[in-house]
Amino acid sequence: MDQNDLRNLVGEELDELEVEALRPAHELIRTADPLDEVPSELAASIRAIPGSEEQPKKRERRRDVFKTRRAQVLALAAALAGIAFAIGWVARGGDEGLPSAADIVTLEATRFASNDAEMVIDVFPIDEAGNWVLLADIAGLEPAGETQHYELWLTQNGRVVASCGRFLVDADGQAQNLWFNAPYRFSEYDDWVVTLEGPGNKRSRVLLRAPVTTRAS
């Protein structure tokens, strides 16, 4: 049977108007690839997630605490790293399956982003592979276009030189619990920045920025 012929699929009982009403769905399905079954091992591992992956409830609570203290932190900019570290360390307490964060970094909006845009990064100790593990929450960014993505960078002398990862935000402008990694010596870099990247290497101005204060090598 010719699958292009919708009439063949639905039979002769329908009148032409009824057939044409089905045509958009018919054409859309024809553009899609087949849906394969999920391999059994993968299915089993996904179904096991609720039993093996703890939801980060304490992280959310810690985040709330952090938010309420944000004004204080801004006012005491000089003490930012120490306060953030203390809040994260005390709140997490090492009992939620994650190690204590070595640092908490808050990237603030530049004048090219909404005032309430920010990214909060928990910097965890270096993992076995030698990477700094980063866990980030983002809020206040515009959803990227279909061909765009946001990117977290480290800068050196005013230039982006090291990518830590890419991300998208939801319609609410948020993304939470995004994992990145940074196999770098932080002491070699000046700032954390977020840019919006598009096709053809088109890059926005810096949208979020924070100085690199984690003095690790």
Add this chain to the structure above:
Amino acid sequence: MTTIVAETEEHTQTTFGLDPQASDGELLLRIAKGDADAFEEIYRRFGRPVLALTRRRLADAGTAEDATQKTFVSIWRSASSFRPERGTGSAWLFTVARNSIVDRARQRTDTAVGDTPEQPSSDPIPSEIAEQDSLAWEVHTALERLPAREQEILSLAYFSELSQTEIATRLELPLGTVKTRTRSGLSRMATLLEGVNNHGSE
């Protein structure tokens, strides 16, 4: 307009005590509270569409499966960030899946991240691919919502390219029943895909 044939709904999959009509958003809100049954139902609805999306974008099968796994880990861990007033559960899931794909694609290509970016990382997502992703996602998630008997027949017709007669033989059904279920399935798909055009937008 075609009337959907009133046959008894078949749900061949267990719904674990959940309302099978629960919206994706309702399920995500339950997952945010640690409801494993809701997670199972989300997996039942979206496991195959997520895998299809990752396979479409990540040529390597193993990488695609990793991205699928990561997507569901993110769903479990991040469901609390879903805001029903800001969009559908399906749209949120699509964003989560795309993030996982972007992340896995970056890990695959960044063999020496530390050596990079005199030249900023480019690897743009071509707009046409993104549009096809969105379109395929809509079709796949709609197909997953069909009663199993209609889903099976449409899959055999469109993806296995069997004729109606061949489908009837394979499923041991009268040819008329195959055509009836095809019409019914297409009619449901037309409703579910209302507003989706062939440029992949709503």
